[in-house]
Amino acid sequence: MPGGAAAVSRWRTHGQASVASSPRGMAVLSLRAPGPWQAIQVWADRTLLTPHTGVTSQVLGVAAAVMTPLPGGHTAGRTREARWDAMEYDEKLARFRQAHLNPFNKQSGPRQHEQGPGEEAPDVTPEEALPELPPGEPEFRCPERVMDLGLSEDHFSRPVGLFLASDVQQLQQAIEECKQVILELPEQSEKQKDAVVRLIHLRLKLQELKDPNEDEPNIQVLLEHRFYKEKSKSVKQTCDKCNTIIWGLIQTWYTCTGCYYRCHSKCLNLISKPCVSSKVSHQAEYELNICPETGLDSQDYRCAECRAPISLRGVPSEARQCDYTGQYYCSHCHWNDLAVIPARVVHNWDFEPRKVSRCSMRYLALMVSRPVLRLREINPLLFSYVEELVEIRKLRQDILLMKPYFITCREAMEARLLLQLQDRQHFVENDEMYSVQDLLDVHAGRLGCSLTEIHTLFAKHIKLDCERCQAKGFVCELCREGDVLFPFDSHTSVCADCSAVFHRDCYYDNSTTCPKCARLSLRKQSLFQEPGPDVEA
Known part of the structure; x- marks a missing residue:
């Protein structure tokens, strides 16, 4: 039998066929076959049915198939045979629809009819679901139908019921059934690979429904966070709120410009923690006590940030301690990130990274370059044990002595020499x-080298390159010998009162007496002792 009639040829060999008219210019081909499925009603274009064959090779109007169980029971063998027959029919019907259906057929949606001899099939609304199986019959679903959710380009009208999954719940159900199919198929088979590809498409479509791609503002302000809409599509990030991966290709995500908090657009309204940058701007200081633990009971056995129940035994959630604050957090607020603890650095010169919470990590990252550590007050003995700190302090003192030369020098201002320390x-x-970054660079040996280079560049400008700066040098008034002296030279001493510069040996040999201070003192005395011309008259 040619064309479309071949799809139903075996039904004719086992059952009866009849054609009945239906409203709206359609015809119903009713096939009765043995097994638990009594009737399959196939819609066809009335103009394409001939009185001789009933179905030709150019049937274009097939829209749906409705199966109703026969009254009475059947043996398990016939039931299983009928199910395999239904599966084969579904496959043949799918190939037939792909090969012969007209993509421009704009007929109305599928309708279900129960037809008797000489009766006209009644209209049924498309919203009606497929008939349920009797309690004794196990439910059977074809994976091909379940996974056909509009992922491929197709133009014919689709069946109703479970085959048209348009919401989140139905997509989730289809994903679970697709997983089951993958597990049942043979390993490394072509069918399993195709099922995996379909599972990926289902997940992508589900994500599109959960996070629709709509126009959203580029900047949103929430709890002092200033979220900026990211445009990167390939960078792999993790949402700080839901602790899941951000897929930049299909998801919209934001980053706070203050604390670099990253989250999905759907997680914005779930954020309950204010921006850490506000704390940095209002209270820029460190916790200088080493791991100030107070115990879980002081936190009421709850996370210090989100207040979720936690315990040391991991029931209901594992309690993780932050080495910076000493408090305990849940696994969503504490990702076992590592950071250098400022208190351990200033007290023990310990730079080993410790586990901190997400909030503490962002705070330490914002504070790392802020100069808030006064080492002389916190731990003055640190300079006795760390020689690099002594060298850094001497270089910084010399740079402060060079600063007045650059401020009054036009060439130095044009060259922007002070920007070397921007x-x-x-x-x-x-x-x-000092900042924590300064101490990290001192420990790594980077700060001493870079600061020495800058010190050399500054000294070269003052002593060799610029004549105006050279003219501001000093001559030792104690020995009147040697080159021009500058206060940042290593072999000089500076008077604390008048800022005069002397050779160090000359200054200490004269019992630290400053000739310039003595001269200024005599001048002041002479001004007070000499009477004015009006007094003599």
Whole structure:
């Protein structure tokens, strides 16, 4: 039998066939076959049915198949045979629809009819679901139908019921059934690979429904966070709220410009923690006690951030301690991130990274370059044990002595020499404050080398390159010999009162008496002792 009639040829050999008219210019081909499925009603275009064959090779209007169980029971063998027959029919019907259906057929949605001899099939709304199986019959679903959810390009009208999964719950159900199919198929088979590809498409479609791609503002302000919409599609990130991967290709995500908090767009309204940058701007200081633990009972056995129940035994959630704050957090707020603890650095010169919570890690990251550590007050003995700190302090003191030369020198201002220290502005303001980044660089040996190079560049400008700066040098008034002296030279001493510069040996040999201070003192005395011309008259 040619064409479309071949798809139903075996039904004719086992059962009866009849054609009945239906409303709206359609015809119903009713096939009765043995087994638990009594009737299969196939919609066809009335104009394409001939009185001789009933179905030709050019049937274009097939829309749905409805199966109703026969009354009475059947043996298990016939039931199993009928199920395999139904599966073969589904496969043949799918190939037939792909080969012969007209993509431009705009007929109305599928309708279900129960047809008797000489009766017209009644209309049934498309929203009606497929008939349920009797309690004794196990449910049978074809994986091909379950996974056909509009992922491939197709233009014919689709059946109703479970075959048209359009919401999240139905997609989740289809994903679970697709997983079961993958587990049942042979390993490394082509069918299993195809099922895996379909599972990926199902997950992508489910994610699109959960996170729709709609126009969203580029900047959103929430709890002092200033979230900026990211445009990167390939960088792999993790959401700080739900602790899941951010897929930049299909998901919209934001990053806080203050604390670098990253999250999905759907997680924005779930954030309950304010931005850490506000704490940095209002209270820029470290916890200088080493792991100030107070115990889980003081936290009421709850996470210090989200207040979720935690315990040391891991029931209901594992309690993880932050080495910076000493408090306990849940696994969602504490990812076992490692960070250098400032208290351990200033007290023990210990730079070993310790486990901290997410909130503490962001706070330490924002504070790492802020000069808030006054080492002379916190731990003055640290300079006795760390020689590099002594060298850094001497270089910083020399740079502070060079600063007045650059401020009054036009060439130095044009050359922007002071911008060599733009990453460490506190180096040109004082010699006492340090940041954690400074101490990290001192420990690694980077700060001493870079600061020595800058010191050499500054000294070269003052002593060799610039004539104006050279003219501001000093001559030792004690020996009147040698080259021009500058206060940052290593072999000089500076008077604390008048800032005069002398050779160190000359200054200490004269019992630290400053000729310039003595001369200024005599001048002041002479001004007070000499009477004015009006007094003599």
